[in-house]
């Protein structure tokens with residue numbers, strides 16, 4: 446096999462071709478502003494798509510998480526629970542609010558927040574008289590967490606849930622859209638997500654008063670007055686009209702993007718899933734995943750090589766594969782914060798150690814998929 450020159454990316458932007466028309470419209474009307482008609486329309490269209498009362502478009506998913514924490518009154522010295530197996534953007538906003546994170550392990554079925562670990566953490570928090578102000582539940586790799594179980598536990602302790610659905614726009618949980626099961630949900634439109642505005646995010650909720658407040662904070666907290674009057678600290682967190690224009694065109698093809706990513710997953714699974722020691726991330730029966738990234742684990746005792754060796758080998762063929770997110774409780778940034786595990790040992794540690802994400806873009810060609818599969822087999826020595 447000769448080294449391929451073209452790089453195969455993990456998840457690259459996939460334009461539909463209609464984005465340019467929307468952007469041209471924004472230019473022609475000279476709405477080159479961090480607000481405008483495309484922002485308003487994009488918010489309505491997202492809210493309609495996920496069947497929520499409203500939405501506030503922001504410059505990033507991280508900003509949306511930040512303001513949802515602020516809406517829940519999270520402040521200095523408060524505690525916020527968060528899935529450990531995630532991208533750092535889920536947890537950083539806890540620090541922005543001077544609050545203290547507590548990390549919760551994954552369960553093996555969905556890789557998402559373990560109801561058992563959550564329960565343990567809440568029992569402990571209650572005994573210390575320090576219940577969290579919020580729980581951030583992440584829907585990893587496009588799969589919803591087991592929200593019925595998680596919400597039942599949180600409701601018992603009266604703790605609101607923020608759903609970090611950055612990777613799961615287009616997925617569902619028992620016929621509800623992923624991201625709409627908690628008090629607040631957030632989606633990301635970063636370049637590598639299900640759909641993109643190049644950069645952006647959105648906050649969704651059925652609580653329109655709360656959304657209005659978020660919109661106020663995100664627009665520099667300008668009090669209603671002709672002059673610039675401010676009684677609260679604000680942020681410059683709104684999404685530009687140009688980027689919202691891109692998002693509107695992208696949203697039109699979201700369902701196709703989900704289908705395409707699911708097909709990529711199926712192809713990998715059908716060609717590699719039967720190999721001894723290879724285990725693809727399961728799809729829980731309660732919902733449909735977006736398969737944002739195809740993730741799998743490699744048992745080094747059965748396969749003979751580690752996930753990290755496979756990633757190195759794929760890199761030789763210019764294929765971008767990545768480890769599974771490094772859990773937050775293992776990050777130097779968060780090492781002093783508590784962590785609660787699923788059972789007798791940490792599940793997320795093993796998923797990180799053995800996990801690998803394969804190129805999963807909705808624009809990945811059949812040919813590229815075949816190449817990745819061949820190189821993967823070669824990397825684990827099953828091509829002979």
Ligand SMILES: *Cc1c(COP(=O)(O)O)cnc(C)c1O
Nearest residue numbers: 505506507532534535611633635
């Ligand atoms: C991408 C991502 C975010 C952050 O979104 P940005 O729009 O990049 O700020 C948050 N959480 C998870 C799980 C993500 O994958």
